[in-house]
Amino acid sequence: MSDALFATLQQLLGAAHVHSSDEAAQYLTDKQGRYTGQVIAAVHPANTEEVAAVVRACVALKAPIVVQGGNTGLMAGATPDASGRSVLLLLDRMNRVRQVDTDNDTLTVEAGCILQHVQDVARAAGRLFPLSLGAEGSCTIGGNLGTNAGGTAVLRYGNTRELTLGLEVVTAEGEIWHGLRGLRKDNTGYDLRDLYIGSEGTLGIITAATLKLFPQPLAQATALLAFDQLAQAVAFLSHARAGFGANLTAFELLSADCLALLREQFPDGPQPFKGASQPWFALIELSDNHGEQHAREAFERVLGEAFEQALIADALIAESLAQSEALWLLRENMSEAQKRAGRNMKHDISVPISQVVAFVAHTDAVLQQHFPGVRNFTFGHLGDGNLHYNVAHPLDSTVEAHMAQYAELSAMVHDSAHAHGGSISAEHGIGQRKVGMLGRYKSAVELDLMRRIKQALDPHNLLNPGKVLEVQP
Ligand SMILES: Cc1cc2nc3c(=O)[nH]c(=O)nc-3n(C[C@H](O)[C@H](O)[C@H](O)COP(=O)(O)OP(=O)(O)OC[C@H]3O[C@@H](n4cnc5c(N)ncnc54)[C@H](O)[C@@H]3O)c2cc1C
Known part of the structure; x- marks a missing residue:
């Protein structure tokens, strides 16, 4: 079957655009290096008609099809399984x-x-x-x-x-x-x-x-704010939404431990609030269609009121584009800083914004009770109630010993997000990493409706099988 399909795909796309598993090795492992698959072929169609022809050829021989873009997904959704029965569809030539x-x-x-x-x-x-x-x-x-x-x-x-x-x-x-x-x-x-x-x-x-x-916004204003408590950051978010209206574009939370990790891993990078005692920080950005002056006045007014109401402890306002970029670099470097420090357990959860404080307090306490000494690196899109609640190994233990407890520790984090009205995947999806977890958090009715949609749109279960939903053959 695989030789026949390989030959058909070569006929459809031209031999230059069809590769064997060995030739396509660079596409067969997920971004985080956790899963590696095998394929009959990896194909690079040039247009939509060619994609359709590839799908029809695969359907005729019941070969699963996995589509991959940049392979930056964090749930291994674009990585084929190890059976070697799939065709990997790469759309890099479709970039018009x-x-x-x-x-x-x-x-x-x-x-x-x-x-x-x-x-x-x-x-x-x-x-x-x-x-x-x-x-x-x-x-x-x-x-x-x-x-x-x-x-x-x-x-x-x-x-x-x-x-x-x-x-x-x-x-x-x-x-x-x-x-x-x-x-x-x-x-x-x-x-x-x-x-x-x-x-x-x-x-x-x-x-x-x-x-x-x-x-295009005419002006942007950026600031890094310090908070005495997480509850203050949440209260300030409400204040900022009321004060800036739709102009509030970003509200990114960073814990003091995240800033310390950034300092440690990027000693030549920006070092704001070095020595500060506040436990939480937020990077906020305002986009303004009335120009610099308007943006600055809005910033001064809203931040001034927030100081008066004790909603913020300190503020660092970017005075130039370069300073704004330096502040954003902190947020952008978070992934790399964690990578340099060694693997940790990542949780991309969301809860209603009103539950963020309770979620963090409860989950931190539960983890310390069961896994004493674990270190939290909590940051993310507070404005969307989406936290990257990442947990690193205790300093007196090893990364390996910590990662061996993934199932148990992550279940506690996800249970807590669920109990606080949240989701176990805010923006990264389910892929194959979380596929087994859905049954615990979605109702039988919801799962059944999802399976019926899958059955209606993909009756032979050939599109990215084993991802998102477990489907019985
Ligand atoms: C440093 C870093 C930062 C990130 N930050 C964020 C963030 O802030 N927010 C966020 O949401 N994500 C973030 N991600 C995750 C990732 O970048 C996103 O999920 C991104 O949308 C994946 O795009 P991709 O082209 O790499 O998709 P891939 O990884 O190739 O695929 C992801 C999934 O989409 C499917 N897919 C791909 N192409 C198609 C298609 N044409 N049709 C149908 N399905 C398709 C795949 O089968 C797979 O299931 C980050 C990742 C990294 C490495």
């Missing part, structure tokens, strides 16, 4: 910008476009495409849609879902759904677009998208 429509404020791009390129195209057209995340130099729009990526500007602009008006999708049967509508209003039945977004390649292959553009 199909249309820039400044009257409609939309951009239509193919799924293989790198996010940073899409941002650049929007900027060149005098617009903003606001999706922004640490992996933007290598992740693709297809992967952003597949995971419904969030990032640092969700507070103002929403997740990838909210930034998308239309999709073009190759279905599990190899048909093409031409849904590239640039409509902001379209109530014509079930929303297929929203089903495909966030489905991690398990319901269809997204080949292109029509995305929303926004005006």
Whole structure:
């Protein structure tokens, strides 16, 4: 079967665009190096028709199809299993910008476009495409849609879902759904677009998208704020939302331990609040369409009121673009700082903002009770109730001993998020890393509805099997 399929794929795409498992080794391990797969072939189709032809060839021989974008996903959703039965679909040749429509404020791009390129195209057209995340130099729009990526500007602009008006999708049967509508209003039945977004390649292959553009802000203002307690940061968030309105673009939390880790791992990097005693910090950004003066006045007014009401303990306001970039570098370096310090347990959870303080207090206490000495590196998108609640090994223990307790420790974190009305995956998806966990947190009704959707859209369970949902053969 595999030789026949390999030959068919070569006929469809040309031999130069079809590779064996050995030749495609660079695509077969996930970003964090936890999973490695095998494939019949890795293919690079040039256009949507070729994607559809590949899917039909795979369906005919019942070969599973795994679609991969930039392979920056953190749940190993784009890594095939080790059976060697799958075909890996790589959309790197599908990186064209199909249309820039400044009257409609939309951009239509193919799924293989790198996010940073899409941002650049929007900027060149005098617009903003606001999706922004640490992996933007290598992740693709297809992967952003597949995971419904969030990032640092969700507070103002929403997740990838909210930034998308239309999709073009190759279905599990190899048909093409031409849904590239640039409509902001379209109530014509079930929303297929929203089903495909966030489905991690398990319901269809997204080949292109029509995305929303926004005006480029005329001015941006950035500050790093210090808080005496987490509750103060939450209260200030409310105050800032009221004071800045929609102009509040980012509200990124960093614990004092995160800042200390950044200092340790990047001794030549920015060192704000060195020696400060506050336990929590937040990086906030305001985007303003009325210019520098307006932004500065709004900052002075809202921060001034916050000082008077004792909502913030200290503030460092960026006086230049360079200073603003230095503050953002802190947040951007968090992934790398943790990597340099050794592996830790990552939890991408969300809770209602009103539950953040209780979640952190409860979870910190439970972990210290069961795993004394573990160190928390908690940071993330407080404005979205999304925390990266990461836990490192006690200093008198080893990374290996700590990681061996992953299942037990993570269950406590996820149970706590669930008990506080939250989610066990805020923005990274389920992939294969969390696939076994859904049954614990979703009701039987919800899981059954999800399985029925999967069955309806992918009846042979050939699209990214083993990801998101466990489906019985
Ligand atoms: C340093 C760093 C920072 C990050 N920061 C953030 C962050 O702030 N917010 C956030 O949300 N994520 C973040 N991520 C995670 C990751 O970058 C995102 O999930 C991103 O959207 C994945 O895009 P990708 O192209 O790399 O997708 P991949 O990793 O290749 O794939 C991810 C999933 O999408 C599916 N998929 C890929 N292409 C398609 C397609 N065309 N059609 C259908 N499904 C598809 C895959 O099958 C897989 O299930 C970060 C990752 C890193 C390494």
